[in-house]
Amino acid sequence: MVLAFLVSFPLGSIFVRLPHDKPNIAHAFSLAVSTFFLWPLLGMGRGLLHLLFSCGVTYLIVVFNRSPNMPWMVFFFVMAHILYNHARRTFIGLDGAGDITFAQSMMVQKLSLFAWNDLDETQLATRLQHVPSPLPFLGYCFFFPSVLAGPSVDYATYDSLILGTIYDISPPGVSPAQAKANKRRVPYGRKRVAYLHLLLGLGFMGAYALYGAKADYHRILEPTWWTWGKAARFGFVNFAGLIARTKYYGAWSLTEGACILTGIGFNGYDPETGRTLWNRARNVNIVAIETAESFKVLFDSWNCRTNVWLRDCVYKRLTKKGKKPGTKESMATFVTSAIWHGVEPGYYLAFISAGLLTSLGRQFRHYVRPYFLPPASAPTSAPNALPKYPYPNLRKRVYDVIGWIMVQINLNNVAASFVLLDLKDCFRAWARMYFYSHVLIIISTAFFHFGGRRALRKGLEARGISTTKRSIPKDVPSVQVSPPSPPREEMDPKDLHWIRHALDSPSQDGGEGMGPDGGFVEELMSGAETPRNETPRGGTPVRVSKEE
Structure with missing residues (x-):
């Protein structure tokens, strides 16, 4: 293959x-x-x-x-x-x-x-x-x-x-007549981006070939597992998860690169820089996955085209016009995703566990994250601030780092069932990892359900932060410092900065992301954790919508 x-x-x-x-x-x-x-x-x-x-x-x-x-x-x-x-x-x-x-x-x-x-x-x-x-x-x-x-x-x-009409999009600042007069059929950048994907794909395939057997989740089931120290076992689980992903990174990078070479990856021009975009056929955003600070970002960046398919062919299709999708629509999406993957129990265990983690991540973002953000009155610049967050950001950075660690260690734990698939093997492996992800799920769910959510909400309201229509300052977007694509005669063949921009630019597919379970678990948990009406003592009802 x-x-x-x-x-x-x-x-x-x-x-x-x-x-x-x-x-x-x-x-x-x-x-x-x-x-x-x-x-x-x-x-x-x-x-x-x-x-x-x-x-x-x-x-x-x-x-x-x-x-x-x-x-x-x-x-x-x-x-x-x-x-x-x-x-x-x-x-x-x-x-x-x-x-x-x-x-x-x-x-x-x-x-x-x-x-x-x-x-x-x-x-x-x-x-x-x-x-x-x-x-x-x-x-x-x-x-x-x-x-x-x-x-x-x-x-x-x-x-x-x-x-050949896929290339009819005019570059910024160029009239359709000028674009039509340009007889070049394929825009610049196709080969460079494609062969960069080739190198990435070969690198990930090489990593999987070298370490795939050594970092196989099945080693958790071997008797020698108990001879390792706890730190070694914990490290192995997370290393195994990373190596398991390299197989998919390699395959998807290679197929995307080949698609780009045919021209089908062309996605127009960046409106600000004028660079060609070659991400129409993107199926994975590796950087976003490995640096994800939330499960929503993680799953929106994994198997992107399948997420779009589930969203457009199931989730939206079952939603009646003028209505919001509910439990039935989410459940149908979950069942479709599970059947599409296979009938092995490991897939269902992985989807449900990941869905629970995604829902909890949403609760933390809504009720815990605001405590780590600066107030709206904080200055928008600081002498020692990071470029992406030009305001006092030490607490926010700490929160982000903790979020990244939690996403990675729980992803690598849950992914064991996605690889092992057999029901007994999945539970044996999780038992040998002390079910740490599921223990965190139970503790966090109990915390939010039995008073934690109410206490966090009161604390935010005491700080003047609404939990319905939030006044939390949004993160300042990254500043794009890369220059527009230079003319061909001025292009440096060793310069990869503009290629990196093409790889990192978002896909044309907009809309809400789909979690691994189609939102079914999130839909169920939101009803228990975020009721429509909740009346604080001595106050008026606070309405919290599902979307928030």
Whole structure:
């Protein structure tokens, strides 16, 4: 599979040069390359038939059923098909050549997006005006850089790449006429960003190859575990979590780099700096994950395209117009995410545990974090302040560091079940780690539920800080100091600063983030921890909304 990722880079350089006026060549190219990856290279001919079956049935449903229920029929079909293969893998015990679910999980996203993409303004901009013929449809489904491990994109984005219209966005300060007069087809920066992803991917894959066996969570289950000191055991759990993530970092960096080489990663220009952005196909923000000070930031930065798919195809779909999503919508999203991953109990344990931690993090942010922020009357500058926080910030920095430590140690504990999967192995491993994450969850939940939330709220109100409509000063945003992209003749090939800017810029996909459980656990806990009406002694009712 890694070989397929690497081969996608030179093939991506060929793909971007295919003529736009003959789109069938590009469609056939993708289909042929993906067929080679799955069949001769990986020996998954039967798995290829499963993918073709999903695509064929979906296409027939879309073509011959134009009722409002058509998208739901596609969605339930593709989910039932992958559930069937998950069950076969788990209960029959298929070998590597028989397990197609890793590629099918990406196909599920593509097919459901293809059938249903007209919910809000963002999706209306990318909805299908007509059903494409079979070859373009298969070219989209089997787009070779993303066929094995993603990321998934909608059909309109793929079609704009094939036709070359994805590059029609005008740079800042350039009129459409001037942009059209520029005959260069692909904006600058594509190769540099793509090959930087290649280097990152190879680095993470190398780290996993060197330490993957040594830092395997299964070592927790060995008898030698008890011969280690407590500090060594604690250190191993956190090192194992980091190494487990490098496998995903490596795969996603390689696939994103290959996507960028084809041009599909182009996302316009930064409105302030004018730099080209190549993050349309971003699936992971590694820096944000490893420096996350809250679980919301962490999960919004992990498997980003899957989060967008869950949000657009499940969470929003089930929410009635004019209504706010509730427990049923969140529960459906949770079930969809779990089925999409597999039927192993470890996935469900990981999602529920992470959802509880995310909800508690929200409570801490709402009721504890304001104590560490400077008052609104504090000066906005200080002689020894950090650049990002130009006000007295020592307490805030301490809070952030503690938050980062708590996120990392709990993530690495919970992730054990995501890797071990077997129910007995998950509980044995957590028991050997003294269930420290779950003990923290129980203690924190009890604290907020039995008077802690009320006491913290009173303290904030005594300081003049409202817990309904907060007057807390927002963090001052980072100042972008990197210059605009220089002309080609002035570019220094050794300068990576502007490439880093492209990597760090946010994706075009806006909207609320989705937690690992689709918000189900958070929805349940918010009802217990944050009631709609609560009357302080001698005061008027204080209303606290779910959003806060």
